Amino acid sequence: LGVIGMAAAAPAANPASDYVTVKQTQFSRNGHAYYIAGANFWYGGYLGAGIGGDRARLVRELDRMRALGLNNLRVLAVSEKTDMKSAVSPASTAAPGQYDEQLLAGLDFLLAEMAKRDMTAVLYLNNFWQWSGGMTQYLNWFEGSPAIDPNVTKDFDDFMDKNARFYVNGAAQAEYRNVIRKIVERTNTVTGKAYKDDPSIMSWQLANEPRPGNDKATPAQKAAYIKWIDETAAYIHGLAPRQLVSTGSEGLAGSAQDSQLFLDAHATPRIDYLTYHLWPKNWSWFDSHKPDASWNEAIGKSRDYLQRHVALARTLGKPIVLEEFGLDRDGPSFSVKSGTRWRDRFYKEVFDFVADGAARGEPIAGFNFWAWGGAGRAANADFWWKPGNDFMGDPPQEEQGLYSVFDTDASTLKLIKQAAGRLHALERKAPSRP
Numbered sequence: 269l270g271v272i273g274m275a276a277a278a279p280a281a282n283p284a285s286d287y288v289t290v291k292q293t294q295f296s297r298n299g300h301a302y303y304i305a306g307a308n309f310w311y312g313g314y315l316g317a318g319i320g321g322d323r324a325r326l327v328r329e330l331d332r333m334r335a336l337g338l339n340n341l342r343v344l345a346v347s348e349k350t351d352m353k354s355a356v357s358p359a360s361t362a363a364p365g366q367y368d369e370q371l372l373a374g375l376d377f378l379l380a381e382m383a384k385r386d387m388t389a390v391l392y393l394n395n396f397w398q399w400s401g402g403m404t405q406y407l408n409w410f411e412g413s414p415a416i417d418p419n420v421t422k423d424f425d426d427f428m429d430k431n432a433r434f435y436v437n438g439a440a441q442a443e444y445r446n447v448i449r450k451i452v453e454r455t456n457t458v459t460g461k462a463y464k465d466d467p468s469i470m471s472w473q474l475a476n477e478p479r480p481g482n483d484k485a486t487p488a489q490k491a492a493y494i495k496w497i498d499e500t501a502a503y504i505h506g507l508a509p510r511q512l513v514s515t516g517s518e519g520l521a522g523s524a525q526d527s528q529l530f531l532d533a534h535a536t537p538r539i540d541y542l543t544y545h546l547w548p549k550n551w552s553w554f555d556s557h558k559p560d561a562s563w564n565e566a567i568g569k570s571r572d573y574l575q576r577h578v579a580l581a582r583t584l585g586k587p588i589v590l591e592e593f594g595l596d597r598d599g600p601s602f603s604v605k606s607g608t609r610w611r612d613r614f615y616k617e618v619f620d621f622v623a624d625g626a627a628r629g630e631p632i633a634g635f636n637f638w639a640w641g642g643a644g645r646a647a648n649a650d651f652w653w654k655p656g657n658d659f660m661g662d663p664p665q666e667e668q669g670l671y672s673v674f675d676t677d678a679s680t681l682k683l684i685k686q687a688a689g690r691l692h693a694l695e696r697k698a699p700s701r702p
């Protein structure tokens with residue numbers, strides 16, 4: 269008899285408790301409360317592919333983040349090749365059905381390294397904005413509309429209104445679902461584990477900052493947005509029943525300032541937890557050229573935004589994660605040498621709100637600051653990204669250094685470490701709710 273080869277041992281299935289689950293308005297993992305002390309690290313898969321950095325840098329960055337107590341990273345899972353000027357290249361989807369195995373293997377490596385450090389991932393599967401191709405590029409492929417870069421036209425209202433067509437374009441949705449299935453069912457080439465069976469993938473996110481259109485979104489656009497969220501979340505849960513699904517919404521700023529829309533879009537049981545983002549400068553509350561004069565308005569509106577979203581989370585009975593927030597460097601400047609006094613003051617306010625609220629039992633599940641810059645450095649005098657340059661927290665549609673937190677930003681890193689420590693202390697104290 270020939271030797272009967274032993275089937276390659278399948279990776280041990282993870283116990284169900286390894287997965288992050290939702291218990292009422294709290295995350296739970298391994299029988300304990302689980303809080304997100306996280307960073308935005310959109311380019312982690314690119315570093316893992318050895319593009320715009322390299323695997324050695326990736327390992328160093330993950331070690332730095334882990335040493336700060338960070339336990340979660342929010343990462344771009346796929347990008348679409350586009351002619352838009354301010355988008356990243358290369359892209360993981362060159363054209364419908366044509367996927368870049370090197371980039372996808374980069375994501376494998378990132379996830380394997382994160383799992384070694386007991387870090388969990390939020391992977392977003394599309395982008396409302398242009399910097400990774402996103403919904404605009406799908407529409408270019410499937411309705412033949414030109415992929416127009418709003419950094420060029422400066423007409424963001426028109427860009428957002430047109431992008432809403434993604435939700436109702438059947439061919440675009442079909443390819444989007446092909447990509448979702450390809451990623452969710454992918455076998456990690458480093459660990460041998462399917463993504464859908466990987467407990468370090470905490471959540472599949474429909475997109476980065478999906479909006480129903482612009483602030484004048486029509487009832488029809490709002491209805492299409494609500495339907496798209498529910499049906500896409502159901503599709504993902506069908507493929508990956510043990511992992512969570514979230515929208516990637518900014519909250520009211522990404523819901524046409526319509527709280528009923530936010531509630532209707534997130535009421536579906538297929539959305540497991542809520543997300544919101546906080547951008548005082550982007551939303552013109554803070555003027556980085558007049559910080560003293562604009563600080564009080566900015567922090568007042570920020571506090572109101574934070575409180576309103578925790579109230580919405582109470583209404584929906586779901587955990588909520590502040591998964592993006594940021595403020596300019598002093599000056600304002602993009603230079604790594606510039607100060608971060610106003611940013612630190614803002615981060616401290618945000619961290620106190622999150623940690624104090626979580627300690628009081630609010631439905632606050634944690635934070636991800638935007639964004640980890642680490643050892644990345646701008647390569648050009650104008651601070652714009654070009655293919656081959658370092659990646660950092662600022663995607664190519666923004667100046668490199670705008671919101672990145674660098675490895676030399678000691679005062680900011682100290683605040684991050686303290687905030688992470690406060691949240692982890694809560695985990696040790698409180699077993700998860702029944």
Ligand SMILES: O=C1NC[C@H](CO)[C@@H](O)[C@@H]1O
Nearest residue numbers: 397476477550592663666
């Ligand atoms: O998702 C996002 N929210 C805000 C970031 C900073 O402006 C931006 O880079 C990104 O598109």
